Amino acid sequence: MSATLALAQLVCFYVSTNPFSKFMSNSVCVKTILILTAIPHSLRLDKEIRLIEEAIRRAAKRDLFKITLRTAVRPTDIRRAIAEEQPQIVHFCGHGLEDGSLLLEDDGGQNKAVSPSGLASLFELHADYVNCVLLNACHSVKSAEAISEYINYAIGMNQQIQDKSAIEFAQGFYDGLGYKTSESGDVFQRAFKKGLVAIKLESLSQSEIPVIKTRVNIDKPHKPMDIAILVKFLAPCLPFLLNVSNKTGEGASQKLGEDVWRKAIVIWGKLQPRVEAKEATQEAAMDVAKNPEDEDSQAALRQQLKKILERDSSLAAEIAQIFQEQSTTPGGDNIHQDISGTGNQVIGKMEGNAKAIGKVHGNVNM
Secondary structure (H helix, E strand, O other): OOHHHHHHHHHHHHHHHOHHHHOOOOOOOOEEEEEEEOOOOOOOHHHHHHHHHHHHHOOOOHHHEEEEEEOOOOHHHHHHHHHHHOOOEEEEEOOEOOOOOEEEEOOOOOEEEEOHHHHHHHHHOOOOOOOEEEEEOOOOHHHHHHHOOOOOEEEEEOOOOOHHHHHHHHHHHHHHHHOOOOOOOOHHHHHHHHHHHHHHHOOOOOOOOEEEEEOHHHHOOOOOOOHHHHHHHHHHHHHHHOOOOOOOHHHHHHHHOHHHHHHHHHHHHHHHHHHHHOHHHHHHHHHHHHOOOOHHHHHHHHHHHHHHHHHOHHHHHHHHHHHHOOOOOOOOOEEEOOEOOOOOEOOOOOOOOOEEEOOEOOOOEO
8 A cells, every 4th residue: 555545544534533623613612733744755754653643532631622624745745735725833844954944845746945034934924823834754953943033932853863763752742732731831841852752762762862942022021910010011902803892893902002903913823812711810801901000909810810820830931931031112112101190200301212102181292
């Protein structure tokens, strides 16, 4: 039986038996794993995909994952698949070249090399939701390093890797990703280590080949997340984010400031699935949206968000990083102050393209 035929049969088996295809549309916490395969002849791809599915299927947290498969991919196929599926994990299995390029196919079925810089440019467009890229292909570490400029975790191979080692690593990685573990620690780093252990336990001598690269900022220590400051920041944005008022978000950037609004959208995009998953949290967010200045409503939301972020340290670190990032407006940050009365002062100075956002009444010295 040819590898291509075996892969086709595997896809049919996947569609008919895979429990992940039965998720309801409101399963907001489901993580999508997009598996991309290229140049399937003479490779172990069918076996690798089957073992990945088995690792997830028997995992304690299997209901949190959905597997999507695309085969014989061309550059256009990869671009469209990532945009359509919006996966959290992208897994590529196929050939790699010594210069770090991945081998895909062109429209005529011929080999086509895609450079590390080309792959990095692609994932830059999808950094909002892709959290990990696993390139299970020889010599792929250069591509992983380029991708890690935009994606939190990228795994590649620093030399040629045998089929058996590649399969063992993939199986160990997804075993580690799916089993119940302590909420503390880095889930992808831990899964990576389990992949290395899987190679070692099979007495294979290639456990030094897989390499994990992390986005530069993710390795920097973060200040503890101040939930009170976070809620104060989000409160005036929630009426727009939740569309509680009759207004749309069109005027949000004018009222709040473009940088504040952009940052609020990114932070809320990460919090929203967790907020919507619990009725009490969703109700607390709605109460703040209806009355952003109400201290009791803010206190209730603080309590709910505190529970979410304490349970998910990775999410807390991501939000802390976004919250601490400097303004994207060249030349300075926005300053939001409401000042009224006679003699009140704005203390400090603004330079470059910095903007004062808010209302100023009376005689104000600056």
